[in-house]
Amino acid sequence: MNTNSLKEKGIKTSQKIYGDKLEKLIFNVKKFSPELSEWLIIEGYGKVLSRVALSIKEREACIISVLSVQKFEEQLTSHLYGGLKNGLTVKLIKKLIANLSEIDCDSEKEFGLIVLNKISKRKK
Known part of the structure; x- marks a missing residue:
């Protein structure tokens, strides 16, 4: 799966969890690490939490x-x-x-x- 696809999945999944608080979360993480905010969406929510098994x-x-x-x-x-x-x-x-x-x-x-x-x- 390509990075753009994982990012889209990550955004969708994280929106389901955080709702209107997602933007604030990303903003806060970006303040201390833009790379971590990107990793969070792509890896954490796109790859891991978006898997179909659960x-x-x-x-x-x-x-x-x-x-x-x-x-x-x-x-x-x-x-x-x-x-x-x-x-x-x-x-x-x-x-x-x-x-x-x-x-x-x-x-x-x-x-x-x-x-x-x-x-x-x-x-x-």
Whole structure:
């Protein structure tokens, strides 16, 4: 697949996740690294997140789990919104995060639930 095609796919996928916040994300990344902003769209969203094996909804569920374990609040917040935009419900996300205790990630579970509660309050 050529770079232009991957970029188009990356833009489409990232728009589904970030919606009207995509432009701000790209602007912020470009400020410190124009190359990274290009890489993010082509490689991260064009090659990886646009693959057909999983839907965006399924990918966002995986990403939410990983970001909860890593305790990356800003990225988790963005992907919680992305998950909600792509078919995950707050109830399903709570279950997903609660399952982290099954792998002895209790503090990570608490972290994820705290971040989810913050955005749930903002949406009301």
